[in-house]
Amino acid sequence: MLSHNILINTGNILSLNEVKKKAGQNPSDELIETLKITLADFEIPDDASTKIIGRDDASVKDLDRKELKITVKVFISSPKSESLKEALDQVLNILQTDSIEALVIAYSKPESTDDILTSLQSLWIVIEEYIKLGKLSSVGVSDVDTDVFVQLFQWANTKPNIVQINLATCCVVPPALQVFTKENDVQLLTHSDPHQILPKAALNDVFGKNVNLHWVTRYQVHVKCRGVLSTKGYLVYINKPGTQTKR
Structure with a gap:
């Protein structure tokens, strides 16, 4: 059975009327809706790696870069350095920029007994490489226990200066985390992203089974001077089985 990788870039979803009409969706529903719109007029081939691009360009190449703040969140379930490098290189390429102001890593591996700290350390080595290259500024992680973050x-070597927690699942910010972040000048932020932004059932619904x-x-x-969100989009990278080739 052949398989191939597919990269879907939704483009700037702020230009999609279908998404605007459903303002207030949770991030998973927004992503699923956007993927369906992006894929509506595109037939995915069964035998080649593919890049699918949404309706509206998300590039910032024609804008005054000094006036912009780019924030990125990577939802990843593999601690392999190659996966994170791939995600970072793709978003830099799509936006046509050399740097990202703020990056947050959301690492989760369902039903896994992996050592979360060890996995985060593997990913952090990549982050430190990109910081040395001047490609990243503020960096952090999402939804980790206080002990793991500490x-x-x-x-x-390069300390995380952002930590995100989901109050929908955490209810109250852990006091120990509050104290630690304050003492170490770490931004403590809240978010509303689900644990799995693209659950398996939704993935199968959008792309078919075994993806x-x-x-x-x-x-x-x-846009920093106005505090306005000008661009928002998603990159989704999947592996999809192809058709069986008969000999």
Whole structure:
């Protein structure tokens, strides 16, 4: 059975009337809706790697880069450095920029007994490489236990200066995390992203069965002087089985 990789770039979803009409959707529903719109007029071939691009260009190449703040969140379930490098390189390429102001990693591997700290450390090595190259500025992680975050912070050469928590599942910010972030000048932020932004059932509904999700990246571009969100989009990278070739 052949298989191939597919990269879907939704483009700037702020230009999609269908999405605007459903403002207030949770991030999963927004992503699923946007993917269906992007794929509506595109037939995915069974035998080649494919890149699918949405209706509206998300590039910032023609804008004054000094006036923009780019924030990126990578939802990833593999601790392999190649996967994170792939996600970062693709978003830099799509936006046609050399740098990202703020990056957050949301690492989760369902039904896994993996050591979360070890996995985050593997990914953090990549982050530190990109910081040295001047491609990243503020960096952090999402939805990790306080002990894990503290250990990552103490281990890292370049310290995480962002930590996100989901109040929908956490209810109250852990006091120990509040104290640690305040003492170490770490931004403590809340978010509303689900644990799995593209669940398996939704993945199968959009792409068909037996599809494997590599990662999802959400990018947002703000105009700093006005505090306005000008661009928002997603990159989704999957592996899809193809047809059986008869000999």
